[in-house]
Amino acid sequence: MAIRYDDELQSTIVTINRSAKVDVSRFSCIRQAAWGKADVSFEDGQLDQLYRTFDDEVGRADGRAVARAWFAQQGMLDRxxxxxxxxxxxxxxxxxxxxxxxxxxxxxxxxxxxxxxxxxxxxxxxxxxxxxxxxxxxxxxxxxxxxxxxxxxxxxxxxxxxx
Known part of the structure; x- marks a missing residue:
């Protein structure tokens, strides 16, 4: 694993090496550990793309749930x-x-x-x-x-x- 700070992104990037032998079954754990603290990338390009897709889908679902809860609290969800x-x-x-x-x-x-x-x-x-x-x-x-x-x-x- 490599950790670096990216000036352009203004974020810490954690790159998971191929030798870590991570597969998609670990994505939830990795996302939970890193979310809000660092951006995650994988040395393996195919695994990196799969993780980005997973992270995007989970993020959108989380965002939808938070937003719908906000509208429910405002009494606006049914409208x-x-x-x-x-x-x-x-x-x-x-x-x-x-x-x-x-x-x-x-x-x-x-x-x-x-x-x-x-x-x-x-x-x-x-x-x-x-x-x-x-x-x-x-x-x-x-x-x-x-x-x-x-x-x-x-x-x-x-x-x-x-x-």
Missing amino acids: MPSFSPGEPASSAIAKVEAFCGIKPGTAFEEQYPGLVSVRRDFLTVPMQPAAECLFYAMAAIDTEQLGFKFGFIGNEVLPKEKK
Whole structure:
């Protein structure tokens, strides 16, 4: 095993060597031990790709559960929008924005087919009141099943809050 700090990612990377003879049956244990502390990679490229897929799927499922619990606490879970198979991303994000009480097209945009991100002008300091609802809603729905991903683009620092 090798441990290093990656300046670009600003994260500790733990690389598991081939000699460790790890297989997919250990992924849950590895993820639980490393989550929030370090990024995990494998010297074996095939195992690394399998772990990334596993980590993404578990992370999305965890995020959906947390988000749905938040909406349940707010008494909003039963009002979550529904989506049709093959529904365009533009329609789905408009429904989410309307559900959270803002004008469609205000918070999200499709950067390119298959990737939805937050509109730069929506990201302000302090965050807009609807932001919490919007981000939980995007976590609560299975965007990949709808045919798109939700994420943030770039690593630019938010503008400083104006006094």
